[in-house]
Amino acid sequence: EAGVVQSPRYKIIEKKQPVAFWCNPISGHNTLYWYLQNLGQGPELLIRYENEEAVDDSQLPKDRFSAERLKGVDSTLKIQPAELGDSAVYLCASSPHRAYNEQFFGPGTRLTVL
């Protein structure tokens, strides 16, 4: 069974540029998470989807971040415009459904904003 796929793995951009990250969860997983992981820190939730519905986006900085999960499968996280402080690893995780505790993480996208 394929795991959670994320692309790109690495991205370097200049500040004020837009950037997008893509996540393909494990087949059949209804719950999808986007996390932000700063260097030397644990993951912090940005947004959680149940199918195509964003059920928890309280930690998403909505002035510059947006996300979508069309058709309840793949998801895209976008930053526009990027700031220096956005440099971090962006992790995607999925879970079969909301009552299933275990999360399966992808390898992450390391973003560097210059």
Place this chain on the structure above:
Amino acid sequence: GENVEQHPSTLSVQEGDSAVIKCTYSDSASNYFPWYKQELGKGPQLIIDIRSNVGEKKDQRIAVTLNKTAKHFSLHITETQPEDSAVYFCAAQYNFNKFYFGSGTKLNVKP
């Protein structure tokens, strides 16, 4: 919301020794406590978990203990091996499906 604190931030042990990592949480409503191992360039991977109605759980060389009264839980790794070297994160599930992570412990097992 929940607050999870994790100690130590770094831990160095000799191969074969035991390693213990401790976490505390703030909200008594948290009911599920997973531990993740993260290797360089990879996402976190679940290694063991415990629910609030259980005090201890063991899986081969790895064990987790939970003290609900004191609101702390610990990861125990026995007979450490070089391949155990990684960053370990504890987490607490609060308010159904919302996870709060500790800041991580970098474990170095010296051969």
